[in-house]
Amino acid sequence: MQMRFRQTVYRPCNWLILVATLILALIPAPGWAGVIKVGMSTALSGPAMALGQGMKLGVEIYFAEINKAGGVHGNSLQLIVLDDGYEPGLAAPNMRHLIDQEQVLAVLGNVGTPTAIVTVPIAKEKKTLLFGAFSGSDVLRHQPPDRYVINFRASYSEELSTMIDGLLGAGIKPEEIAFFTQNDGYGDAGYRGGVQALTHRGYGPLIEQLAHGRYTRNTLNIEDGLSTILEAEIEPKAIIMVGTYKPCAVFIQTARADLPDTLFLNVSFVGSIPLLQELGPLGEGVIVTQVVPNVTSDVDAVRHYHQALKEYQPDAQPGSISLEGYLVAKIFVEGVRLAGENPTREGLVDAMERISNFDLGTGQSVSFSPMEHQASHKVWPTVINHGRYVDLDWSTINRSPKPSSAP
């Protein structure tokens, strides 16, 4: 009995199989490594397409950088992008498709507030992380924060606060401020931010007097809004604009004729580079607040961003939107790394909340917790000067050069 058993076990054939298995197990065959799928539903077409394209570019170049270095715990990152054209009606089914069919680990970099209004509930329902949405709206920033919604950028309230502080600090009176916002959740969010800022500073009662012009999303019908502003009792010295670049550009071009001395301030969502391109020379003196550092600033993250851009998308122009996408991807990858070799959706959220003092490379360190779901609270005010964005010094705004206006 014993002899036979030994023969069975110790036959050379069996040894060969055993050895082969061991070797195969040890070879890190790429095909065998895992793929982590990440989703994005964004505006790849339509008036906000620059925003969607920009975020997509930023995330993709960072993922390429990481995958080249071996991925995260041997897993490579794959970005699946669907176009919703900045329409909530398309954003919702995209979201469901990404989560249910594509089985993505998380969704990141979605563009827009109206789209966020439908995608946030889906993320919550499906218990999937929605990270780094390109929107500063408070629908993404509930208090206490939703578990499955984590943001990168400063909120619109924070952007608006910066603007209001700057304006008031520069000598502009609160009643001289007007609003031009998109007629939807995005515009509402921005306006609410402004209201909050003014209320904080004790100008609550004033707010009703302030002119508030609106325009319909995905149209260039800015005339109605402009009319509203022009009908204001006190001619505004500064117009805070919460819109996308094309309508905002048309607005500024049209409004310059009527209000040659007025300052135009935009939130970051407007898309600074496309705005600049649309405005052309008429852009001088236009202020845009940013939620990422200037693309020309000399910090590690920005340097790496430029390198990655050169390597993976040499034809693309650097911009703050793709920089934001890059930074969002960077924080996201850190979370994936902390989540271990086989990250789950829940595990990823937990890992993200464990991120503490993560050096972003911009001089900021990122820490999340169950109570803190926003990476950055910093706003960089910039101004178009000689066809380029430079950091804004508020004390100079009254003296900034104005272009000649053409009726």
Add this chain to the structure above:
Amino acid sequence: MKRFAFTLHHLLLFWSVVGLLSVLVLGGAGIVAIDRLKQAQGKLLQIALPLETSSLKISLLVNHLIENQNAMNQVRSLKGIDATEKELQQGKAFQDLLETIMPIRRHLGSSFEQSLHELRDSFGIFQHQRKRFITMIRRDLELHERLALNASLIDRAIDEVSKDAEHIRGKVRLATVREKRRIRNVLNAESTEGNNEELRRLSRNHLLGHGAVIWQTVVRISSSVATLGILTRQIMLEESPDVLTSILYNEMTPLIQSTYRTLDDLGIQVRESPTLTETVQRLKRSFTRLDSHLVIGPDSAYALRRARLALDRQRIQVQEKTSRAVAAVTNSLEKFSDFALRTREESALLSEQVAATSQTLVFMFGGSMAIFMVVFGILMTRRIIRPMALLSHTLVDLEKEGNFSVQIDYSRQDEIGQAVGAMNRLLGNLKTAFSDIKNSLDSAAEGTFEPCNTVVLQGDLKIIKSNIDRQINTLGNIYRSQTINNLLLETALEPMSLEQQLDTVLRIIFSTSWFSFKPKGAIFLVDERSGHLVLSAHRGFDDEHLKVCARIRPGQCLCGKALQSKEMLFSSCINDLHEIHLENMQPHGHYVVPIMAREQCYGVINLYVEEHHVKTPEEEALLVVLSNTIIGLIDRRRIETALKHQAEYDKLTGLPNRALFQIRLSQHMAMAARSDREVVVMFLDLDRFKWVNDTMGHEAGDQLLREAAARIQSCIRQYDTLCRLGGDEFTIVLPQLTHVYYVEFVARRILEELAKPFALKQGEANISGSIGIAIYPGDGEDLEKLIKNADTAMYQAKSLGRNTFQFFTMEMQARAASRLSLEKALRQALEQGEFELYYQPKLNLTNTRVTGMEALLRWARPGFGLVPPTEFIPLAEETGLIIPLGAWVIKTACQQNKSWQDQGFAPMRVAVNLSARQFRQTEDLFVTVLDALNVSGLEPEFLELEITESMVMEDMEKAIQIMKELQAMRIHISIDDFGTGYSSLGSLRRFPLKSLKIDRSFIHDLAGNSDDAAITRSIISMARQLNLNVIAEGVETMEQWNFLKENGCNEIQGFFLSRPLPVQEFGQFLETHDNRIPSSDDLLQR
């Protein structure tokens, strides 16, 4: 019953057979049971279970299909349909299942077949209905998609329209507002021509007035579009086709038409503004698109809706049919399942029965097996376990108590018996072996170190035995070496001389029985001055050997070579190394061991061994030990000597120091006390020494001390001890004084010597001495008193002016003084001729003639009369005056004797007493005697020299020589005072004698004392035997005379015959006595 030895082997064999049989039987029964069970199970497996499984599967399948059916109602997309259609494949699965059942339906009967057929049919119907249903669903879904598309298109179109409308509205408003602003500005501004012009221009603005109209038109259009949107929604929801138609024609179409018209109106209104016109065109186009989606064509909202409604109706029908089919399938399925269940139950029952039977069987056989096992167990216990227990107990006890005398009792001759037997034998052997080992070890404890002589088994015990023997041997060797070592070390401690110790060492070596040295060997020590080896101790060397080996040069012979090379040499046979060959030397070998210490060789040990002796490490080790011990002895001696010397001797002069002085003095005092003698102590102080030290320096002082010591040393005898107490104080101890006035003599000599100048390096020094003398026991019976008195005497001497000696006692001093004067007188006496010889006759008893006389010295000191010889003879001896005096005596005696011969008297011998000093100064004696004989002309035979016994015994050999010489000169020698000296009778025969004079003490009490008589008799007898002339002295009575005569004494001398007479009177005596025996009267008269 015959009992043959049941070995365990048999037993186990038996039970194995029994066991095997049981197993076989049980196995057989088991097989039968299993076989039957198998059959039952077979039926179960082959029929019932497949049946049940199949029916279950079919049920599942059908249920699945029904679920699927329901699911299909939920399906919303065509993709879902495709997936579910795949389920139709299940039909094949159903067929397969039925196929599996086919084989077994033969076993199951016709009712089964029937239900099977039923099932198949109803399933077929079900499938058919399903297909139709699926088709329905598909069509429904298609329609649904088209509707969705339509809806989205409509939405988009509406959206576009809204946006365009908004645009127009916005533009209009803006323009209006701008106008208003400009007007306000102008109004607010000053009224200028320009401004007025401006105002006029503005009022002509078409747009201003028309703005409101345009606005409203646009608003109308927007509202129409919104309404259309609502209507579209209604269409989508409407169920009734008739109502649909109504909506279409009554509401939708007119509205669309009116909107077209409104659009035209708008176009007209904005014709002035090109941008607005363009926008309106776009608006129109958007609206047209909207219209197309609403009513026209098969893809319009309306058409689609109608189609949808139709489809719904159809679907309901199909659904009903399908439900019915489902019910039928379910029913037949139930029947089928029942059947399967029943079959299974039957089979199960059968299996149970078989199992029960098997169980009984198993129990039966199991029981019998158990009984067998019990019996087996009992037998095992008896045959194996009990004896094993016994064995184990015994062994455990053995382990605990270690009593090897135990033997196990077991009689059976089976395997256990064999083991027990072997164990018993082993125990016996062990016991023996251990006791032998114990004995051997005990011998070791006692010191005899005997090996254990057990004749023992193989293996470990043998090894142990040889180990123990080896160890005992080694221990024995070590012990013996240690013993020798100890003995050797003990010798070091004994207060013997070095040579004696070396001798002892040799003795110890040769006393060891276990070293095979021959009892022959020597120890040489190196003489420090010459570097040669000197034989210091030996054993077994004959005289010749001693002579040859007394001194050995380095390099000479084995010993010399060892000295040179400083290494142990071993030579197993005579060879070249051995230079010195003696006759009769047997073949031998040598160990020659140099005695080394600190790289220096102090000597050599030479031991003899047998010729072919093989050197052993034990011997070499011993020799090393010897060498070390001897070194120890030598060293010790040297150190002792040095220390002793240091402790007892003065460094500067080499004289004994104070300590030794006291020791010596005490010793002499003790000896003197025992032999009732006296000891003299002199304390000597050097006067003016301090002055020399101070003026000439310490070096001069030291030299002076050494010189003084030497001078003093020369004045004293070898028995006397000169000591230096310290500084310039010396002491001299003079024991064994024969005459006290020797002391004065010595003292005077010392003073004389010290008074002579000292020639020192630093110049000449003159000192003197002061001596104090004390005599034991008169001047002190203990050491301190004696010393103190001597010291006091010295100070007295000093105070008397130095350069003098002083006795402690005045009496002594007085006596010294008188002795001094006597000495002076004695010196003069010889010159002054104050001496006179008296003669005492000796009578020959045989012929009663005077055959001789003894010459006795008398001194007539002027003013003192006759001084007895006892007073001046000792002094003469001490001072040496006895020599010239003695010479005078001999000369005078010879002359006188010659004179009497010349006068015609018969020749007589004249006897002269020799003093010890005379006897010692041999050459002077011979000269004196010869001279006397020559001068007198006397024949030597007539001179007799009387020597006392004690004189002879002082140096017997020398005395004999002297006597021989004198006898050769034909002078008569006689022993005086015989019996009082220390000569032995044996030595008596060696003396060349003529006569023997019996001491007067024996004669004195002849009559009374029988001992004296006996002695006298024996002396006479002996002397006569030796052919010696016997003379008795001190004869004073007739009885003595008679006794002596009777006993054969030759001559007599004494008062009975005559007192010593001066020359003249002696002459007269001779005359009257010639040939006459004196009568008693005559004698009384004298």
